[in-house]
Amino acid sequence: MSSVVGLDGKPIVMQQPDKDLLSIQQEMLETIDRVDEYCKNRGRLGGLDWGMQSLNKAFDGLNPGLILVAGSPNTGKSAFCLQVAWNVALANQNIIPGERPNKAYSLYFSLDDNVTELLPRIIAMDQDIPINVVKAPAKYEDERPDLVARRAAGINALKRALPYFKMLDSTQGTSIEFIEEQIRRHHLELQSRDEAYKLVVFIDNFHDITVDQISFRDNANAKFEHISNELSRICTQYDIPIICTAELRKLNGARRPIVDDVKESGKIAYEAKAILLCYNEVGIKGESANIYFVRAEQEFASFKQPVLEVKVGKNKYSSYKGRMFYYFYPEKSQLREVNEADQSRFMQMII
Amino acid sequence: MDENKEFSIIKDEVRELLNKAKGRVCNEFEKVCPTETSLKRVIKDMHDIFDALERALMDIALKKGASK
Numbered sequence: 001m002s003s004v005v006g007l008d009g010k011p012i013v014m015q016q017p018d019k020d021l022l023s024i025q026q027e028m029l030e031t032i033d034r035v036d037e038y039c040k041n042r043g044r045l046g047g048l049d050w051g052m053q054s055l056n057k058a059f060d061g062l063n064p065g066l067i068l069v070a071g072s073p074n075t076g077k078s079a080f081c082l083q084v085a086w087n088v089a090l091a092n093q094n095i096i097p098g099e100r101p102n103k104a105y106s107l108y109f110s111l112d113d114n115v116t117e118l119l120p121r122i123i124a125m126d127q128d129i130p131i132n133v134v135k136a137p138a139k140y141e142d143e144r145p146d147l148v149a150r151r152a153a154g155i156n157a158l159k160r161a162l163p164y165f166k167m168l169d170s171t172q173g174t175s176i177e178f179i180e181e182q183i184r185r186h187h188l189e190l191q192s193r194d195e196a197y198k199l200v201v202f203i204d205n206f207h208d209i210t211v212d213q214i215s216f217r218d219n220a221n222a223k224f225e226h227i228s229n230e231l232s233r234i235c236t237q238y239d240i241p242i243i244c245t246a247e248l249r250k251l252n253g254a255r256r257p258i259v260d261d262v263k264e265s266g267k268i269a270y271e272a273k274a275i276l277l278c279y280n281e282v283g284i285k286g287e288s289a290n291i292y293f294v295r296a297e298q299e300f301a302s303f304k305q306p307v308l309e310v311k312v313g314k315n316k317y318s319s320y321k322g323r324m325f326y327y328f329y330p331e332k333s334q335l336r337e338v339n340e341a342d343q344s345r346f347m348q349m350i351i
Numbered sequence: 352m353d354e355n356k357e358f359s360i361i362k363d364e365v366r367e368l369l370n371k372a373k374g375r376v377c378n379e380f381e382k383v384c385p386t387e388t389s390l391k392r393v394i395k396d397m398h399d400i401f402d403a404l405e406r407a408l409m410d411i412a413l414k415k416g417a418s419k
Contacts, residue, residue, distance in 0.1 A: 287366055287405075294394040296387045301380075301394050302373035 048104050048198060048241075051087025054324045054337050059274060059317040062088060062104075062200065064239045066231050066271055069310075070246040070262045071278030076308040077245045078112065078204050079121070079333045080278065080326070084243065085202045086122055089165040095196050102198040106165045107186055109179060109201070111208035114169040121333040123154030130331045175212040176230045179203065187238050199238065203231075205245035207263060225267040232271040254284045256350075259313040275314040280328065282306035291346050293327050293338075307346065308335060323347065354416060361412050369401050 003011040017029055047061025055062075071077040085106040092104035110118050120134035127150040133140050137148050158165075168182065183201060190197035203209065209227050216223040235242050246268065248261045257277045259269050269275060281289040282304050292304035306328040312321050325346050326335040338346070376397055384390035 287370065288402075292398070294391050294398065296381075296390045296394070298377065298381065301377040301390075302370060304398060 048088060048102060048200065049091040049100060050084065051091035052084070052337060055084070058312055058320040058322065058324065059315065062241055063317055064235055064241050065273030065316070066228075066235050066268075067241060067243045067274045067276070068206070068246050068262065068268065068272040069243060069276045069278060070248055070257065070313075071280075072248050072251065072257070072284075074283055075278045075280045076283070076306065076328050076330070076335070077278045079125075079328070079330070080308060080310070080335060081202055081204050081243060081245050082108070082118065082121060082333065083125055083335050085200075086126065086165065088200050089161055092198075093164055101196065103194075103196050104164065104198050104200050105186065105190055107182065107199060107201050108165070108167040109182075109203045110167060110169045111174045112170070112204050114171060115167055118167060118169070119158065123151060123158065124332045125334045126157055127151065127154040128332060128334065129154070131333060132331075170208070174208060175210045176227050177212045179209065180230065180234055183234060183238060183240070187240070199240045201240060201242045203242065203244040205247060206231075206268065207247045221264055221266070224264040228267040228271045254281075256309070256311065269314065272314060273316040274312065277311040277313045279309045279311070280306050281309070290349050291325075293342065306330065307338070309346070309350075323350070358412065358416060362409060365405065365408050365412075369405055373397060373401055 006012045017025075021029065047059075047063035050056050050059070050062050069077050069081055085108045088104050089106040092100065092102065095101055095103050108118075120131050123129075123134045124131040129147045129150050133144070133147045134151050134154065137151055140148055166186075172178070173182075179201075183199065187199050190199060206227070207224070211223055211226060214226065216226070231242055231244065234240075247263045248257050249263050251257060251261060256279045259275055259277070261277075262269055262275070281291045283306055287304055289304055291307050291309065293307055295301060295305050308326045308328045310324045310326070312323070315321055323346075325338040325343055327338055328335055377394060380390055380393050380397070384393060
């Protein structure tokens with residue numbers, strides 16, 4: 001193991017504590033060693049790979065804690081969440097010694113759409129084909145056999161991802177108790193197979209989570225406060241990241257959202273280690289939007305194409321508080337990171 | 352009819368006309384642009400030109416409405 005060198009160039013000899021420690025002091029020593037080991041084990045990346053360079057840079061890798069992805073309806077936040085879940089599963093299939101000591105298993109709870117809606121979106125995104133081809137292949141068999149073949153490849157890709165990716169929908173459960181039970185079961189089973197497994201949980205969305213064991217009558221605030229506490233506790237207990245989409249209060253006018261706009265924001269915004277605020281100007285302003293991109297394909301060329309803006313509103317993982325942009329291809333439920341020129345052009349337009 | 356509503360109908364109609372025109376311009380661009388990058392560049396310029404045209408048309412519509 002390489003030794004750490006001090007400012008004077010000499011190696012730092014690690015302090016050896018007194019052998020006659022009191023038991024209460026021994027406890028603290030164990031804590032120091034455990035935390036030291038934990039931090040070293042984060043690897044060079046600093047955590048799991050998000051599967052997107054912009055997010056790795058913004059958060060120093062993917063690390064445990066509650067992460068909120070908030071945005072108005074039809075902004076693209078579910079597409080973003082789904083793509084991150086898929087990318088995380090694909091990017092962390094193996095451990096890399098010294099670089100990344102863990103491998104990921106993405107567990108996706110869709111409390112909004114059911115799996116018949118969502119699985120086609122993953123195949124479309126993965127294979128770069130329209131969602132409609134995945135949903136109704138018979139219609140395209142004669143005209144576009146190439147797309148139908150890619151659809152089949154997409155189904156195979158999903159099957160190959162069995163060890164890393166799973167999706168549950170609202171027909172199986174929506175309560176926080178159900179979510180915790182599933183997390184516990186998956187965590188145990190994965191750990192018993194391989195300790196390098198790290199569970200990464202996705203929930204779409206926070207405001208659809210219900211509570212079975214406590215009745216809150218009509219007190220939505222108390223309910224969401226309870227759910228926020230539970231999610232935060234689960235993150236700590238299992239040492240996992242939970243990425244959760246959330247709705248916004250109705251915004252007055254077409255402005256960019258801020259942290260306070262998250263619906264029932266108090267507790268959840270406090271518990272979250274990071275808050276990502278989504279905005280899609282084309283989705284709101286249509287052809288009057290200034291932040292858009294163009295596509296060369298005939299059917300899309302004459303319309304401005306949406307760009308998903310993701311502003312980091314809160315970040316406890318690093319000092320990054322910037323804004324990221326993604327070209328959004330809604331018919332394929334696909335997001336691609338923008339090039340550097342567009343990143344700075346869009347930034348200038350907002351300022 | 353409410354003036355705001357009337358203006359919003361005009362706006363939608365103008366936008367629809369402009370979108371149709373954009374589609375035709377794109378068809379022409381596609382015939383002459385040698386690469387996808389150059390095609391995208393001229394389409395971007397086309398959107399800027401049409402945005403300016405739309406704003407100018409809206410200004411005229413607003414002024415006409417005010418002088419009624």
